[in-house]
Amino acid sequence: MRREMTIKKPTLQDVADYAGVSTATVSRCLNQPDKVKQSLQEKIREAIETLGYVPHGAARALASRRTFTIGAIVPTIDNAIFSEAIQYLQRDLTKAGYTLLLAQSSYSLDEELREVQSLLTQGIEGLVLVGEDHHQGVFDAIEQHRIPLVNIWTYNPESKYSCIGIDNAKAGQRIAEHLVELEHRHFGVISGILRGNDRAQQRLEGIKQHLQQNGIGLDDGEVLECRYSGEQGRLAMHELMTHHPQTTAVICGNDILALGALCAARELGLSVPEDISITGFDDIEIIAVISPALTTMNSPSRRMGAQTAEYLIQCIEGDDQRVERCELGTDLIVRETTGVAVSRGRA
Amino acid sequence: MRREMTIKKPTLQDVADYAGVSTATVSRCLNQPDKVKQSLQEKIREAIETLGYVPHGAARALASRRTFTIGAIVPTIDNAIFSEAIQYLQRDLTKAGYTLLLAQSSYSLDEELREVQSLLTQGIEGLVLVGEDHHQGVFDAIEQHRIPLVNIWTYNPESKYSCIGIDNAKAGQRIAEHLVELEHRHFGVISGILRGNDRAQQRLEGIKQHLQQNGIGLDDGEVLECRYSGEQGRLAMHELMTHHPQTTAVICGNDILALGALCAARELGLSVPEDISITGFDDIEIIAVISPALTTMNSPSRRMGAQTAEYLIQCIEGDDQRVERCELGTDLIVRETTGVAVSRGRA
DNA sequence: CTGAAAGCGCTTACAG
């Protein structure tokens, strides 16, 4: 019988027996040490040490109704902007004693809903989603569970839920404005897949709106959608230039796509920016050291992660149900890939 | 009293009452449906639907002694190779009904130990770590909890624990060999921080060994350590060329450092590879579309993630305690940044 | 400051 002691992991009860106190005291010693006499604390710590006791999180969660767990769902972790945000979110959550449960939606709203349900089962006390466009079931579940939701990467002053992010439409507009100022009249857009991605949709809307205001049209054929990969960007650029050779300005959905487009331009013998201007989005760290230096819009992903952690913790600990709508600024960073299309005139 | 029903989340008991069955039956309906009569299943599903029941993970974990949770600790999630591996690990774990608990160690073995303890509290049924060099406390804890550990990114046929990764020393050797074949005699190494990073240490050992075999020395001053960032690589390259201007071959710890070094070479007016050869490591996706195309060693991070998920699941479900030591191959991908140093002779 | 005891929401032999 006693043999079992060595094979079974020690419980709070074992610690209590060993230290000659009650389980209540051991529990207090762990969670509210100041309520336990010094001498007992020492005995208990010794017991914990020699038995190699490790608390049982599930039991604690069940009894205390606290999981100290936050859920986050990003489209994919394998995109620098999301991994940067997650890095900071995770780091700050950990500092405050919370655990991050991370899931990926692959840019699918249905998949996102499934992940939300799974996270809810696991008892998350807060949820972070990307964008503000979600399956209705997500909102229903959030309401029922009464946990704070923060939508990141999006800013909407009227949102019913908290958001910490950028104004995507305005950012798209700003890029278009820059290129229009350089007197471009023939545009192409290489966007990420729009379905399930409200950020990309909003940016495209911003671009279209600004072009329209300046009397510049943008045909459907001049907007290409593809996955966020360098190779996809390269192929899209080739397709764009085949069907719309007069294009002098290409707005890309992110930096990776822009690097692919740049690659295609090289292959086509087009000089940048003399023949064609190309813009990115995000200002990921790596592009600071590559040539030609990419004109892009920065995206404060780390700040987003850190601020989200801070908000959520305050929301939970302060029992503060206030909705926060926070707009983080973006800056157009003009470098070497945009300019006047001198070589090919201004048709 | 009844008012509480609307404010409190429904439990299994509520579902059972509503459906007119016992909690045992509801539980079976959820976990082993084939053991429950069809007609009852329908009633129960209806009850779940109308009450909006969501299972309580902690209670389930406590009662069943299963958490369906796997822990993984990477140095940082903000490095393409780790985020790629995690993406696949996460995806495949999710498919199999497991949840990934992700933590970051910031390349600190002490921090790693702390995270391991936290994960253990949360009841992980398996653990994934990067490298084979860990705090002794990690091994002790793993032994005590009897959970499978797999060390990734490392391959050691004698390892006591499972490993799925590459032979880092061999990879380092292979890079050095390539450059020696191109008749380089003056080397520089821009490595990641070595402390707490056995992969980087092993690669450096492999490089040193091969150079030594060919009568080429490598002074301490010719090995620079820096964080994995483009800017750090750029600065290190400047320092290297200031103190060792005769250098014709620079081996970088990863692709990001190599891009930084390439940037510095441009700034210094050095042609690549005519004046100097530069190599990376990892073959991250993005470098496929940038110019000059980087010579590098590929690192099968996605395969590592997927294979780790597969092994762990089999280990847990098959109750198979077999230790697996799996070497994933690497390939030297020779592109445009390495060649004979024609311009500066072969001193 | 400490302990006895109820209870958190499930699962699972066991009996029928």
Add this chain to the structure above:
DNA sequence: CTGAAAGCGCTTACAG
């Protein structure tokens, strides 16, 4: 195929 009941390992009023 189904149910009564014990138990998973903690926390937390409550009483002292």
